[in-house]
Amino acid sequence: MVNHVQLPLTIILLTLLPTGCRxxxxxxxxxxxxxxxxxxxxxxxxxxxxxxxxxxxxxxxxxxxxxEYSSMKRAALIAVLQATADFSNRSDNEVLEDRIRPFIVDxxxxxxxxxxxxxxxxxxxxxxxxxxxxxxxxxxxxxxxxxxxxxxxxxxxxxxxxxxxxxxxxxxxxIAPQGVSVISDIDDTIKLSQVTDKSELMRNTFLREFRAIEGMPELYTVLAKSDVAFHYVSGSPWQLYQPLDTFMSKAGFPKGTFHLKHFRLKGSSAFTILSSQQETKLAAINPLLKAFPNRKFILIGDSGEQDPEIYGRIARESPLQIVGIYIRNVTGEKIDDERFLDAFAGVPSNLWNLFGDASQIKEEIIHLATTKP
The missing domain is CATH 2.60.40 (Immunoglobulin-like)
Known part of the structure; x- marks a missing residue:
């Protein structure tokens, strides 16, 4: 009679690893x-x-x-996009074909x-x-x-x-334990997207070449020369990483880490492809703050979605690490509007600001990045 010995699951799993792996x-x-x-x-x-x-x-x-170029998946994605923008007669658009390809792979x-x-x-x-x-x-x-x-x-x-x-x-x-890091949004912060107009957002994302916000590549390049590290955190899906990386390189933005959103085409709508959610961004930003407790962070975003609310929360929870918050004003709101007073409640007023053009914040951000604590 053969005696069968029950091995612990951990031992079984270890034997499945390649030789010498731990x-x-x-x-x-x-x-x-x-x-x-x-x-x-x-x-x-x-x-x-x-x-x-x-x-x-x-x-x-x-x-x-x-x-893989699946005609069925392509048709499904085009149908989703047509919900918010006119994508008819666009079959010969090279930008469209390039942008949707990562969504229809296996x-x-x-x-x-x-x-x-x-x-x-x-x-x-x-x-x-x-x-x-x-x-x-x-x-x-x-x-x-x-x-x-x-x-x-x-x-x-x-x-x-x-x-x-x-x-x-x-x-x-x-990235060194001490220094300055910029956490930057992408859409309408460094790239023209028009997130407040869903139809234009879809066109700018899938039909048109990406365009940089005037002055932002130059500002970020100056900061990079001061050894500032960059983390690009966005509600854009991972499927857009390659075109975004190519655009940013051509536009002259410094290289940095990317933190995008997981997205599944099945059961989704055009509204969710590019929507930015608080929990998604917080899940990317909080580990950065934890990994670099002795670095100072500058947060740059826009007013189109939830960046003020997200950055205000982060500043309240990690006041010793956040040295500046800059919100590009794409909604035409005023700095003393109720929205911003609520978003930055409890945050020192000299810690955050609205801007329309990069030239308005250039000197202040460079001073933050180059001044030793």
């Missing part, structure tokens, strides 16, 4: 298990220095998908992704139903050292099967 770090990792018709897209993330462990820790975030779940960074290889877990994977990692070697000066950008590269010669790469921004 906590995502592998001595002899298996390559990423993606097929040649599947792609990996990495999103820009950040790394922070943990004082208690004297090590850097960084996040890796990406997506596995199969590029997201790949259950894909294990192995990466190489700082000369080490790590497993990043497996992709979810939406194709996304993410993991917080720390290098073993300590080769990164300690830096309290300029931001460093580390290259991330997927480890693929030997015969797959493609290259999928990304970046991690190592």
């Amino acid at each position: 906590d995502g770090i592998c001595d002899e990792p298996s390559p990423s298990n993606i097929r040649t018709d599947e792609d990996i897209l990495f999103f820009p993330t950040y790394g922070h220095y943990e004082q208690e462990t004297s090590t850097w820790r960084f996040d890796v975030h990406g997506k596995v998908f199969e590029p 997201n790949e779940r259950g894909k294990s992704v192995t990466i190489e960074i700082t000369g080490e290889q790590f497993t990043t877990g497996v992709s979810d139903a939406n194709g996304h994977f993410s993991k917080s990692l720390a290098p073993r070697s300590g080769s990164l050292g300690m830096s309290d000066k300029k931001e460093k950008i580390l290259a991330v590269q997927a480890v693929l099967p030997r015969r797959d010669l493609r290259i999928f790469s990304g970046r991690v921004h190592l």
Whole structure:
């Protein structure tokens, strides 16, 4: 008679990891298990220095998908967009075809992704139903050292099967424990979107080339020269990351981390594709404040949706970290209107301001970014 021994679940799971893998770090990792018709897209993330462990820790975030042009999915998305804008007779619009393509790919779940960074290889877990994977990692070697000066950008590269010669790469921004960071909205803060007009918002997003808000690329470039780190937090969906990243690079905006919204086409409407929700932005901003307790933050947004309310709440909850809040006034409201008095209740009046043009806040923000605490 054979005796069957019940093994603990944790032991069973550990035996499924590649040889030498523990906590995502592998001595002899298996390559990423993606097929040649599947792609990996990495999103820009950040790394922070943990004082208690004297090590850097960084996040890796990406997506596995199969590029596909499904006429059925395309028709479904166009129908959704037509709810708020005139998309008829737009089949030959190259911008439209480029913008909707990421929405109609096949997201790949259950894909294990192995990466190489700082000369080490790590497993990043497996992709979810939406194709996304993410993991917080720390290098073993300590080769990164300690830096309290300029931001460093580390290259991330997927480890693929030997015969797959493609290259999928990304970046991690190592941000020093002290310094100044800008948390910036995108739509109507640095990119013309017209969020208050849903029809124009859809056209600006899906039919037209992206356009920068006048003066904002130059302002951000000056700040970047003062070693300011940038985090772009938006209600735009992850499907728009690539066109947004391309636009920002061409417009001259500094590179930074991206924090966008998860979106599913199924069961959604055009109103939810680009809507910005408080909880979505707070879920991105609060971890940043926690990861960098000794950095000072400047918050830049607009009055089109909920940025005043979100930033006011953050300033009340983290008063020692927020040194300035700037709201681009796209709604024609006045600084003493009830909305802003409510949004910034309990926040010192000299901590926040409305602006219409970047020139109105340039000197003040540069002073904040360059003045040592």
